[in-house]
Amino acid sequence: METPALLVEGLTKTYTPGARPAVDGLSFTMPRGETWGLLGGNGAGKSTTIAMLLGLLVPSSGRVLALGHDMATDRFAALARMNFSSPYIALPHRLTVRENLRVYGHLYGVPEMERRIADLVAEFDLGDFADRPAGQLSAGQKTRVALAKALINTPALLLLDEPTASLDPDTGDWVRSALERYRAETGAAILLASHNMAEVERLCANVLMLKGGRVVDEGSPAALLAKYGRDDLEEVFLDIARGRERAEAL
Numbered sequence: 001m002e003t004p005a006l007l008v009e010g011l012t013k014t015y016t017p018g019a020r021p022a023v024d025g026l027s028f029t030m031p032r033g034e035t036w037g038l039l040g041g042n043g044a045g046k047s048t049t050i051a052m053l054l055g056l057l058v059p060s061s062g063r064v065l066a067l068g069h070d071m072a073t074d075r076f077a078a079l080a081r082m083n084f085s086s087p088y089i090a091l092p093h094r095l096t097v098r099e100n101l102r103v104y105g106h107l108y109g110v111p112e113m114e115r116r117i118a119d120l121v122a123e124f125d126l127g128d129f130a131d132r133p134a135g136q137l138s139a140g141q142k143t144r145v146a147l148a149k150a151l152i153n154t155p156a157l158l159l160l161d162e163p164t165a166s167l168d169p170d171t172g173d174w175v176r177s178a179l180e181r182y183r184a185e186t187g188a189a190i191l192l193a194s195h196n197m198a199e200v201e202r203l204c205a206n207v208l209m210l211k212g213g214r215v216v217d218e219g220s221p222a223a224l225l226a227k228y229g230r231d232d233l234e235e236v237f238l239d240i241a242r243g244r245e246r247a248e249a250l
């Protein structure tokens, strides 16, 4: 059987000794071919989780198998087939968009790289500013470039931290369609941290609700709506964020 996209066991991160962990015993198994959402209020532990899944941050305890590879011992085998985008990581700003994509294409050893770049420039509508320095772009334009960069190596596992945060509604909508198409065409798994409930409802097969670094609930958007007796995920999120138990919510 194919290994899951992510197998996470007891993942914990304590930044300050003696303080409460930022991520506290997180365990889940995410299959390939699905998009999952990581939801939670500010400080819930989403970015810390993603940084550990990528091997950028060493966990205090627990383990991550990404595409079957242990991130503690066999990280590079996994990273070649993973990618990510985060609003907190800037692209080299003096390089043009196209140069940026070439740099990352080389890093990942992308075959037929110019064709791959041309496809991504078309897919994310980067043509108008492909030859401008990345540092001169608007936040929304940078986000689209970051997503193109995240797909350069056709990853089997894609981790996205707030992928559409700076996009206007129309652009956000077609970026979501592009992600959905990518998943459907390649069978990739996508884990996205988001504050956008409509986005999560539209894209995600399963949602992990984080609070204080722990999963406080999980399920498909439809199952969570039914469980909390709500019409949209925003209301479910508020119920959980404000600590209302299910019984009180009903």
Ligand SMILES: Nc1ncnc2c1ncn2[C@@H]1O[C@H](COP(=O)(O)OP(=O)(O)OP(=O)(O)O)[C@@H](O)[C@H]1O
Binding pocket: 015, 016, 022, 040, 041, 042, 043, 044, 045, 046, 047, 048, 049
């Ligand atoms: N480098 C750090 N050193 C110490 N504490 C940190 C560090 N980074 C994050 N934290 C703390 O860890 C907790 C989780 O933060 P994290 O950034 O993972 O949350 P988040 O869910 O991504 O939040 P947001 O929605 O605000 O981006 C917070 O209490 C935060 O203050």
